[in-house]
Amino acid sequence: MPDFSLILPHVVFHTFALLITIVSICVVAARHPVKSAVFLVVDLFLLAGLYASLDSHFVAAIQILVYAGAIVVLFLFVIMLLNLQQEQLKGVKFTVVEAGALLITLIGFLVVMFTTMSGKPTGLGEGSLDVAAIEAAGGNTQVVAMKLLTNFIWPFELASMLILMAMVAAIVIAKKDKKVVPAA
Amino acid sequence: MGLTANEFTVQFIATLIKFAIMAGILLQLPPVMVWAERRIPGMMQRRKGPNRVGLFKFRLYGIVQPLADTIKLIMKEEVVPEGAQKAFYHLAPIFSVFPAFLIAMAIPYGPDIHAFGFDVPLSIIRVDVGFLFIFAVSSLAVYGVTIAGWASNNKYSLLGSLRASAQMISYEIPLGMSLIPIVLIYGSLDLNKIVEAQNHVWLWGVFLSPISFVLFLISMFAETNRSPFDLAEAEGELVAGFHTEYTSAKFAAFFLGEYVSMFVLSCLASTVFFGGWQVPFVDILKIDDAIGFTGVGALIGFMSLLLKAGFFMWVYVWVRWTVPRFRYDQLMSLGWHYMVPLGLINIVLTAVILAAIRF
Amino acid sequence: MVPVEFYFVLACVMFLIGLFGALFRRNLIMVLMSIELMLNAVNLVFVAAGRSIGNVDGQIMVLFVIVVAACEAAVGLAMVIAVFRKYGTVNTDILRLLRG
Numbered sequence: 001m002p003d004f005s006l007i008l009p010h011v012v013f014h015t016f017a018l019l020i021t022i023v024s025i026c027v028v029a030a031r032h033p034v035k036s037a038v039f040l041v042v043d044l045f046l047l048a049g050l051y052a053s054l055d056s057h058f059v060a061a062i063q064i065l066v067y068a069g070a071i072v073v074l075f076l077f078v079i080m081l082l083n084l085q086q087e088q089l090k091g092v093k094f095t096v097v098e099a100g101a102l103l104i105t106l107i108g109f110l111v112v113m114f115t116t117m118s119g120k121p122t123g124l125g126e127g128s129l130d131v132a133a134i135e136a137a138g139g140n141t142q143v144v145a146m147k148l149l150t151n152f153i154w155p156f157e158l159a160s161m162l163i164l165m166a167m168v169a170a171i172v173i174a175k176k177d178k179k180v181v182p183a184a
Numbered sequence: 185m186g187l188t189a190n191e192f193t194v195q196f197i198a199t200l201i202k203f204a205i206m207a208g209i210l211l212q213l214p215p216v217m218v219w220a221e222r223r224i225p226g227m228m229q230r231r232k233g234p235n236r237v238g239l240f241k242f243r244l245y246g247i248v249q250p251l252a253d254t255i256k257l258i259m260k261e262e263v264v265p266e267g268a269q270k271a272f273y274h275l276a277p278i279f280s281v282f283p284a285f286l287i288a289m290a291i292p293y294g295p296d297i298h299a300f301g302f303d304v305p306l307s308i309i310r311v312d313v314g315f316l317f318i319f320a321v322s323s324l325a326v327y328g329v330t331i332a333g334w335a336s337n338n339k340y341s342l343l344g345s346l347r348a349s350a351q352m353i354s355y356e357i358p359l360g361m362s363l364i365p366i367v368l369i370y371g372s373l374d375l376n377k378i379v380e381a382q383n384h385v386w387l388w389g390v391f392l393s394p395i396s397f398v399l400f401l402i403s404m405f406a407e408t409n410r411s412p413f414d415l416a417e418a419e420g421e422l423v424a425g426f427h428t429e430y431t432s433a434k435f436a437a438f439f440l441g442e443y444v445s446m447f448v449l450s451c452l453a454s455t456v457f458f459g460g461w462q463v464p465f466v467d468i469l470k471i472d473d474a475i476g477f478t479g480v481g482a483l484i485g486f487m488s489l490l491l492k493a494g495f496f497m498w499v500y501v502w503v504r505w506t507v508p509r510f511r512y513d514q515l516m517s518l519g520w521h522y523m524v525p526l527g528l529i530n531i532v533l534t535a536v537i538l539a540a541i542r543f
Numbered sequence: 544m545v546p547v548e549f550y551f552v553l554a555c556v557m558f559l560i561g562l563f564g565a566l567f568r569r570n571l572i573m574v575l576m577s578i579e580l581m582l583n584a585v586n587l588v589f590v591a592a593g594r595s596i597g598n599v600d601g602q603i604m605v606l607f608v609i610v611v612a613a614c615e616a617a618v619g620l621a622m623v624i625a626v627f628r629k630y631g632t633v634n635t636d637i638l639r640l641l642r643g
Contacts, residue, residue: 009545010545013545013549013550017549017553020553020557021553021556021557021560024556024557024560024561024580025560027560027564027576027577027580028560028561028563028564028568028573028577028580032269033570033572033573033576034269034272034331034334035271035272036573036576037576038272038275038327038331040576040579040580041324041327043580043583044583047583047586047587048320050550050587050590051587051590051605054590054591054594055594056590056593056594056602056605057311057312057313058313058316058602059590059602059605059606061313061316061317061319061320062316062320062605062606062609063320063586063605063609064320064321064323064324065316065319065320065323066609066613067579067583067609067612068320068323068324069319069320069323069324069326069356070323070353070613071579071612071613071616072579073326073327073330073349073353074616074617074620075572075575075576075616075620076327076330076331077330077346077349078572078620078623078624079572080330080334080342080346081624082572082623082624082627082633098566098567101562101566102559102562102563102566105558105559105562106559109555109558109559112555113548113551113552113555140312140599140602141312141313141373143599144599144602144603144606147599147600147603148603148606152603155607159607159610159611162610162611162614163610163613163614165614166613166614166615166617166618167617169617169618169621170617170618170620170621171621173618173621173622173624173625174620174621174624174625176628
């Protein structure tokens with residue numbers, strides 16, 4: 001029998017990669033915003049699966065918890081609140097600037113891809129995350145947490161400030177005029 | 185990774201068996217709960233409740249009633265409202281059932297079975313960030329409700345679903361906060377390790393962190409949209425909330441989702457606060473050796489967890505028939521003005537005490 | 544194991560799809576959702592690269608990106624609501640006041 005530990009990662013990756021590509025196209029191409037939002041949830045879910053296959057369980061869980069559980073719900077709420085209807089995709093004209101931006105990014109990516117791919121592919125196994133060492137230090141979550149609260153303590157605190165500011169900003173921007181609705 | 189082909193096969197088959205057992209139990213929940221939810225209040229209010237339907241001449245306390253109900257429900261005509269978003273209308277019940285079943289997979293139902301040189305864990309998937317996984321997936325339950333309400337093209341449904349989703353998102357925060365002290369105390373996100381750490385009654389979460397338990401219990405009701413927080417389906421105001429337009433088997437699917445998520449949260453509550461599969465005053469890990477037969481400890485552990493979860497299911501019913509429904513602003517005020525600050529205080533308090541002990 | 548370049552290619556594809564959506568969709572909410580897609584492509588690169596060079600910094604960066612994405616979504620959607628209230632539309636072809 002073949003060694004499963006060698007084949008399984010490839011099967012997982014290629015399945016997920018294919019699904020992610022298809023679902024991403026669906027997100028962008030779906031005519032109704034609610035459909036897009038639902039496809040986005042599926043996409044985030046698949047990405048979380050990919051993270052989990054990269055031994056990043058904590059990030060995978062946070063991805064679903066924050067992205068799928070909170071951010072996309074926010075999108076869904078706003079779509080329902082505004083009662084957006086299907087969008088007419090026909091008759092959309094591409095401007096030169098937009099097409100140019102897309103083209104330049106595409107070319108840039110192709111250049112980067114060819115330069116990196118021309119060398120020998122770096123296996124994730126070689127010189128990669130030392131799973132044994134991380135297990136000894138108390139598992140992936142503990143290592144991430146340790147680093148987050150020591151080396152990255154300032155960005156961490158700043159991120160909390162950013163969230164606070166965003167919260168205040170969102171409330172101020174979205175608030176209705178006081179004349180229309182008395183303060184609840 | 186690092187699995188040999190042989191081990192892979194064994195684990196695969198074991199997973200299939202566990203999956204079949206679990207699915208069997210979860211699918212039996214709604215009938216039993218429907219019966220319990222009519223008999224228990226009957227007992228409480230000194231009336232009989234459904235006791236007629238039986239097999240042949242035996243009435244069996246009306247235990248066959250749910251079967252009759254199910255047949256009635258499935259035989260009904262399925263009505264899809266005009267102007268509904270067809271695809272989402274049909275998908276919404278699946279969205280509401282799927283997360284509940286997914287969480288049910290991550291709960292440890294018993295100690296590991298050591299048989300024939302293999303270790304078989306008694307949870308279907310073993311996640312080393314079990315807590316976060318459960319939160320992450322349970323936050324997806326909002327979609328079923330939101331999309332069901334929106335796709336029905338009915339203002340009652342939409343209002344119910346908006347209420348329900350706002351409520352579920354709000355109460356996810358105290359629910360998460362109530363469990364942080366537990367993670368601090370036991371020092372792990374792995375549910376298995378948390379259960380193993382509770383090997384003595386006084387080490388149970390409910391004694392080490394009672395405030396957490398109260399917060400968890402309250403948010404549990406809100407998360408599952410159960411009374412006294414069942415504003416999503418406040419029948420006096422919103423007909424039936426987000427599933428107003430659902431009939432037949434799809435309506436039953438919402439029931440299934442609700443009962444399974446109730447059961448899963450009950451299991452989580454017993455796992456975190458009441459020692460999971462541990463039995464008080466008995467070291468369950470040594471039962472196998474004492475009897476000399478593998479799997480007995482696991483079976484007893486499983487029964488123990490089911491018993492504890494059953495108690496919480498009973499609490500659900502008990503509370504439903506005791507406490508009147510909250511008003512919506514009261515609900516939000518309870519969540520944001522009382523439970524979130526209390527949760528924060530609880531976290532800080534636990535952290536300070538733990539630091540003092542370890543110092 | 545799967546070469547890390549495969550992950551980069553997948554991320555590039557995702558990023559391009561997201562960019563396409565952000566540029567060519569005419570609905571403000573769709574634009575925001577496409578930007579989320581692009582951010583996720585970046586996250587994938589962070590995780591895969593972090594895994595490949597052997598430390599967890601990549602995962603930590605993902606956490607920060609998620610924080611920023613949450614803020615962006617909150618403020619962006621608040622602005623969408625404000626715009627809709629003022630102009631009654633979220634179509635970017637109509638909202639071109641700043642273009643003169």
